Amino acid sequence: MxxxxxxxxxxxxxxxxxxxxxxxxxxxxxxxxxxxxxxxxxxxxxxxxxxxxxxxxxxxxxxxxxxxxxxxxxxxxxxxxxxxxxxxxxxxxxxxxxVLWEGLTDATHEESTLSVTYVAFITLATMIAACGVVLDNAVLIVGAMAVGPEFGPLAGISTALVQRHPRLAWRSVIALLVGFAAAMALTSAFSLFMDAVGLFSKDRLEADRPNTGFIYAPDWFSFVVAVLAGIAGTLSLTSAKSGALVGVAISVTTVPAAANAAVALVYGDTHQAVRSSEQLLLNLLGIVVAGTLTLLAQKHFWKRRRQRA
Structure with a gap:
């Protein structure tokens, strides 16, 4: 009720x-x-x-x-x-x-607002992921995924497309672009500091990484997982089951890909930087497409249900 x-x-x-x-x-x-x-x-x-x-x-x-x-x-x-x-x-x-469309629009508006807290969370998540890729530590990668707040702007873009809300779309895109740009820039500086104190090294980044090598190896499975996560995340928002968002967050390689790209750029590894960027864009696209289609399907289904009632 x-x-x-x-x-x-x-x-x-x-x-x-x-x-x-x-x-x-x-x-x-x-x-x-x-x-x-x-x-x-x-x-x-x-x-x-x-x-x-x-x-x-x-x-x-x-x-x-x-x-x-x-x-x-x-x-x-x-x-x-x-x-x-x-x-x-x-x-x-x-x-x-x-689906409470008014509530969904209001929630995604708040979650997709560019703020100091949003930038702080996405930056911290990217730095944690940077430690994970250098150490080849899957636990740190999962932790970084859970901390990252990027699903809010992605859900905002999907909601804006379905509801034809250009201001929400623009706000979400700005939060996404500025957030990742700031996080990657600060993570690059963090990587330089960690290298100076001997905790990061190019050899570690380019060594065999069985636990985290998938981060810079985008394929169709990456897109499929992003689509499935986008559907699950959207359903969790519309059904007010926010607990499912944690599972969504740790299933998509967005923040880790941004972290890997930032560290690779610091060490001049263009191959990893480019492939990580492709992974990031592929996952972002999959989530937005899946979220938009899910909302359209829910809107159509509920309209038909009410008409029959």
Whole structure:
């Protein structure tokens, strides 16, 4: 269930209440006349089944409530109510399959914003991966994958393409390009420092690396894994199962490829630098393509489901 807290101008409260009443899957409607102060108006509270949430939110925005008042949405983790159970049964479809497009756009907007924290995480992940490639340590590579925040902008690009949201697409592309550029530049400086203190060396980078050699060996399997990870990551976002994102993060060679390219450039190994860059681009492309197609399929499936209902 989702809990909605609405601030409505006094003149539109009756229309909002009628809209909630006629939406299948709503329950626990509460109206507090004159309770809101900023902006001034009435407060309307209600619960709605997740599978009916997107329809209700779209209708509320069509009324202009996001401009004249306020729409706040919270996830209800536990609701002990017979009426809530009835509302979920009445709503068409399953909550796990429903996509809250407004929530998805807002979430990817936040995750794809270029910030100091985002750059710090992607830089630290790339530095950890640099240690992993030089030491041929698969554990460090997995750790770097888990730390990297690059799936946020990739999901933002997919969402922007499906929702036709050019500002979100531009923001996501900027975060992705600037983030990786800054991470690779700082990792190059980090590699020079590690070389100066004797912890990195060209011989280690170019030695036989059975555990991490795949990072600069892109092939069709790399693309297939990226596509599968893109599908899984997108489903985890739309179904609010964020725990699955960790598995997605450690299955795609993006941050390690950027790290390998940065270290290889420092030592003048153009072969590894070029092949690692190809690996990076191949994985990024696979995730975006898979994420976009997954969202399009979900949008089509849910539209058909609602029409049949």
């Amino acid at each position: 989702l809990h909605l807290r609405l601030i409505t101008p006094a003149g539109t409260t009756d229309e909002v209440v009628r809209l909630i009443d006629k939406t299948v899957g709503t329950a626990h409607l509460v109206v507090l006349p004159g309770a809101a102060r900023d902006p001034a108006g009435d407060v309307v509270l209600c619960d709605v089944a997740r599978e009916a949430g997107d329809e209700l939110l779209t209708s509320l925005r069509e009324l202009g409530l996001d401009r004249t008042g306020s729409i706040a949405v919270e996830t209800v983790d536990l609701s002990l109510s017979r009426r809530a159970d009835e509302a979920e049964r009445e709503a068409p479809g399953e909550g796990a399959d429903a």
